[in-house]
Amino acid sequence: MTVKPRLVLLGKQGAGKGTQAKSLARHYDIAHLSTGDLFRAQAAAGTAFGLEAKRFMDDGELVPDAIVMGVVEECLAPGGPLADGFILDGFPRNKAQAVELERLLDGSPLHAIVHLDVPREVVVERLSERRVCVKNGAHIYSVVKPPAVLWICDECGGEVVQRDDDNPDSINKRLDTYERDTRPIREFYKASGHKVVTVDGVGENRVVFERLTSAIDAAVV
Numbered sequence: 001m002t003v004k005p006r007l008v009l010l011g012k013q014g015a016g017k018g019t020q021a022k023s024l025a026r027h028y029d030i031a032h033l034s035t036g037d038l039f040r041a042q043a044a045a046g047t048a049f050g051l052e053a054k055r056f057m058d059d060g061e062l063v064p065d066a067i068v069m070g071v072v073e074e075c076l077a078p079g080g081p082l083a084d085g086f087i088l089d090g091f092p093r094n095k096a097q098a099v100e101l102e103r104l105l106d107g108s109p110l111h112a113i114v115h116l117d118v119p120r121e122v123v124v125e126r127l128s129e130r131r132v133c134v135k136n137g138a139h140i141y142s143v144v145k146p147p148a149v150l151w152i153c154d155e156c157g158g159e160v161v162q163r164d165d166d167n168p169d170s171i172n173k174r175l176d177t178y179e180r181d182t183r184p185i186r187e188f189y190k191a192s193g194h195k196v197v198t199v200d201g202v203g204e205n206r207v208v209f210e211r212l213t214s215a216i217d218a219a220v221v
């Protein structure tokens with residue numbers, strides 16, 4: 001593929017967006033932006049902005065749009081990290097963010113919106129078992145697939161822990177928020193003429209990755 005795709009990856013928390021977005025970014029040689037990872041990194045670094053975001057994250061609430069858009073706008077600026085193709089993971093999270101993204105992308109529209117589809121009962125189990133690297137949230141493990149040395153990240157040596165928001169209350173709250181705020185984004189994109197493709201996210205990572213690249217290759221021409 002010569003064109004560097006501009007993609008949005010949608011899906012419930014625990015659908016596998018982080019893992020797949022990382023592999024897709026490598027495959028297509030594009031940038032991976034996870035707003036969640038970015039907020040967690042800022043919170044771990046103790047910046048005012050990160051600590052502000054953490055208050056909402058720990059409660060299972062969305063971070064206010066003004067904070068989110070400030071970060072995304074900076075990344076999308078000409079010459080910024082997203083200037084040469086990207087996959088957005090965890091953004092947009094509601095219709096207002098999707099509308100704002102359209103405005104920021106003026107002249108270089110999205111190639112495809114990819115919906116990674118996994119039933120709620122499957123993601124609840126995955127989220128309860130998920131463990132992540134504190135140094136890099138894109139390094140993801142689980143109690144059934146731990147790192148080789150317990151609990152040290154295979155990739156960067158960071159400590160591997162359970163995310164603060166992967167507790168039963170927060171998981172259910174976040175999934176309810178997904179249904180209310182994030183699910184309708186697909187209709188918004190369809191209604192505005194975008195290519196929206198749904199990919200079955202249940203199965204081994206390698207198999208899901210192959211489904212995703214087939215769908216993206218067909219959509220990005």
Ligand code: AMP
Pocket residue numbers: 013035036037039056057058060061062063064068089090091092093097165174
């Ligand atoms: P994630 O890692 O994508 O599950 O995001 C973790 C948490 O970060 C979410 O539960 C929200 O509190 C916050 N967050 C991440 N991305 C966004 C976004 N686009 N809009 C609002 N909040 C976000």
